[in-house]
Amino acid sequence: MPANLPPQYFEAEKEYRLAKTTQEKMTALEAMLTIMPKHKGTDKLRGQLRKKISKLKGDSQKKYTTSKKAFAFNIDREGAAQVMLIGPPNVGKSELLSRMTKASPEVADYPFTTRKPLAGMMIYEDIQIQLVDTPPIASGYIEPWLFGIIRNSDGLLLMVDLSEDPLEQVESTIAELKKSSICPIGKQQAEKDGGKFAVKQTLIIANKNDLDPSCETYDILKELYAFKFPIVSISAREKDNLDGMKKQVFKMLDIIRVYTKAPGKAFDSKAPFILKKGKTVQDLSEKIHKDFAKRFKYAKIWGSEKYKGQMVQKEYVLKDGDILELHM
Ligand SMILES: Nc1nc2c(ncn2[C@@H]2O[C@H](COP(=O)(O)OP(=O)(O)O)[C@@H](O)[C@H]2O)c(=O)[nH]1
Ligand SMILES: [Mg+2]
Numbered sequence: 001m002p003a004n005l006p007p008q009y010f011e012a013e014k015e016y017r018l019a020k021t022t023q024e025k026m027t028a029l030e031a032m033l034t035i036m037p038k039h040k041g042t043d044k045l046r047g048q049l050r051k052k053i054s055k056l057k058g059d060s061q062k063k064y065t066t067s068k069k070a071f072a073f074n075i076d077r078e079g080a081a082q083v084m085l086i087g088p089p090n091v092g093k094s095e096l097l098s099r100m101t102k103a104s105p106e107v108a109d110y111p112f113t114t115r116k117p118l119a120g121m122m123i124y125e126d127i128q129i130q131l132v133d134t135p136p137i138a139s140g141y142i143e144p145w146l147f148g149i150i151r152n153s154d155g156l157l158l159m160v161d162l163s164e165d166p167l168e169q170v171e172s173t174i175a176e177l178k179k180s181s182i183c184p185i186g187k188q189q190a191e192k193d194g195g196k197f198a199v200k201q202t203l204i205i206a207n208k209n210d211l212d213p214s215c216e217t218y219d220i221l222k223e224l225y226a227f228k229f230p231i232v233s234i235s236a237r238e239k240d241n242l243d244g245m246k247k248q249v250f251k252m253l254d255i256i257r258v259y260t261k262a263p264g265k266a267f268d269s270k271a272p273f274i275l276k277k278g279k280t281v282q283d284l285s286e287k288i289h290k291d292f293a294k295r296f297k298y299a300k301i302w303g304s305e306k307y308k309g310q311m312v313q314k315e316y317v318l319k320d321g322d323i324l325e326l327h328m
Helices: 007-018 022-035 040-066 093-100 146-152 166-179 216-225 242-253 281-288 290-295
Strands: 081-086 118-124 127-133 155-161 182-185 198-207 231-233 255-260 273-276 298-302 310-312 323-327
Touching: 007 022, 022 040, 081 093, 081 146, 081 242, 093 118, 093 127, 093 198, 093 242, 118 242, 127 242, 146 182, 146 198, 155 166, 155 242, 166 182, 166 198, 166 216, 198 216, 198 242, 216 231, 231 242, 255 281, 273 281, 281 290, 281 323
Parallel strands: 081 127, 081 155, 155 198, 182 198, 198 231, 255 323
Antiparallel strands: 118 127, 255 273, 298 310, 298 323
16 A cells, blocks of 8 residues: 655655754654554554654653753843743644744644744834744653743743644643643732742633634633633634734733833833833832932823822832833
């Protein structure tokens, strides 16, 4: 019986032959295995691939313990915050990055297309948020450097596919994160598990809602996870609810934008200072300049809660959108 292998298989096979490291070899083999159609004609071939993968896995585990730091990516933080797009293969992470930013990742209907992190800037109103596309988190094989960049990030977008089994996808991704001592949390949860876990604010993105027109799957997902995490339903491909998603990402980050102005002048609406929620006028002036903070007398504020130009002291807790005139 002929194997009838699709062209992507031969591409993956070529990558395998060209692969220099164990990691690269394994990724290529995994891709070959996933791409390969499952029928009698490919039984033997699939068996051989699995054998090769498990042998490499053994080797790499040995190596990994001795050279943990050998493979490290570092993504320079840009913009107001750095957010990781994570999740199982094929859920649409790369598609979303290409929709929201100028980055052009490879998008394909077979898994393990993304091997390296790729960053792009997403514009939200007057700020930019850095989105980072990552290789898939699938039990069995995960790029070992992935958890390092997740730990360094400001938040996670856990993406799942409404046309597959999103419940299982959420569960298995969280399980893999926890194995690496990363604890994704939603808004309401307090920090937990002491110092052992790196706690990361997380938004669940339910993608491909075009394939769930009755929202049946989305409703089940919400029923089970909405009490733990904020969830948003989108279609990256059909561009549905992408603005709603951006709002949710901003909300998850717990940051505020504060503008400064000189007396008698207009404020610069293009260059807000980014601060964590809960920060005060004092924190802002420290951020601007140390000396500034020392000489600070009072500020005038134009904001949502105060009268126009009202005077506030350094203890005043800032709100998103506040405009301040600092006096010393
Ligand atoms: N129907 C539908 N397909 C999508 C959507 N988003 C992505 N896809 C498709 O899903 C496949 C996997 O996408 P990709 O971005 O490579 O997934 P990744 O592995 O998570 O990066 C591609 O064929 C995409 O075109 C969507 O919103 N709706
Ligand atoms: Mg991808």
